Amino acid sequence: QKEVEQDPGPLSVPEGxxxxxxxxxxxxxxQYFMWYRQYSRKGPELLMYTYSSGNKEDGRFTAQVDxxxxxxxxxxxxxxxxxxxxxxxxxxxxxxxxxxSTFGDGTTLTVKP
Amino acid sequence: xxxxxxxxxxxxxxxxxxxxxxxxxxxxxxxxxxxRQDPGLGLRLIYFSYDVKMKEKGDIPEGYSVSRExxxxxxxxxxxxxxxxxxxxxxxxxxxGVRTEAFFGQGTRLTVV
Numbered sequence: 001q002k003e004v005e006q007d008p009g010p011l012s013v014p015e016g017x018x019x020x021x022x023x024x025x026x027x028x029x030x031q032y033f034m035w036y037r038q039y040s041r042k043g044p045e046l047l048m049y050t051y052s053s054g055n056k057e058d059g060r061f062t063a064q065v066d067x068x069x070x071x072x073x074x075x076x077x078x079x080x081x082x083x084x085x086x087x088x089x090x091x092x093x094x095x096x097x098x099x100x101s102t103f104g105d106g107t108t109l110t111v112k113p
Numbered sequence: 114x115x116x117x118x119x120x121x122x123x124x125x126x127x128x129x130x131x132x133x134x135x136x137x138x139x140x141x142x143x144x145x146x147x148x149r150q151d152p153g154l155g156l157r158l159i160y161f162s163y164d165v166k167m168k169e170k171g172d173i174p175e176g177y178s179v180s181r182e183x184x185x186x187x188x189x190x191x192x193x194x195x196x197x198x199x200x201x202x203x204x205x206x207x208x209x210g211v212r213t214e215a216f217f218g219q220g221t222r223l224t225v226v
Contacts, residue, residue, distance in 0.1 A: 032213045032214075034213070034214050034215075036217075041220070041222075042219055042220065043117075043203050043205075043217035043218050043219045043220045044156075044203070044217045045217065046214050046215070046216065049214045088155075088156070090215075092213040100144075100146070100158065100161055100171075101213060101215060103155055103156040104155065105153070105154070105155035106155060
């Protein structure tokens with residue numbers, strides 16, 4: 001079993017919809033949680049970063065972490081065609097060697113105009 | 114903005130060739146990483162480095178080596194390229210300590226023929 005499982009998708013929604021992207025994990029030692037967005041033929045870019053349970057909001061994006069359930073989500077409000085991309089969750093341990101992250105396999109989202 | 118630059122976007126090499134992939138970051142980050150990304154397999158860590166001249170194996174180091182002679186530069190070497198090393202290669206860097214979010218380069222699409 002993988003340490004990080006991500007809803008596989010693909011996901012197709014109409015413009016303006018609310019999108020929910022989800023990951024579960026098995027290692028309770030993970031302390032830091034990230035979401036990356038990757039456009040076709042490009043490298044991933046960091047969207048959100050959090051290190052605690054609860055919600056973190058940035059514009060139309062909200063990252064939610066529930067450490068008790070080992071579950072993280074990314075919500076996108078008022079989705080736009082420009083949000084069409086692959087979304088990767090990632091998490092890492094605390095401590096000196098925390099830079100190494102474990103990634104989900106990604107969920108591909110298409111927002112149709 | 115952090116910039117991670119990979120030397121090539123697209124590369125075609127012959128089986129048996131020695132291949133060098135170069136990566137440079139401009140934010141004085143401690144950590145640097147090499148991943149490969151394949152459909153259905155997600156991001157897999159090849160090697161990472163926490164300091165100059167320091168390297169650690171990731172999940173799939175076989176057939177690869179790395180070099181970090183300067184803090185800003187991290188090179189991935191394919192000693193004898195094989196067709197199963199055809200992939201998207203992604204370099205990343207992160208600050209170190211408790212900051213684990215990674216910044217990625219644009220990727221190198223390597224084809225081994």
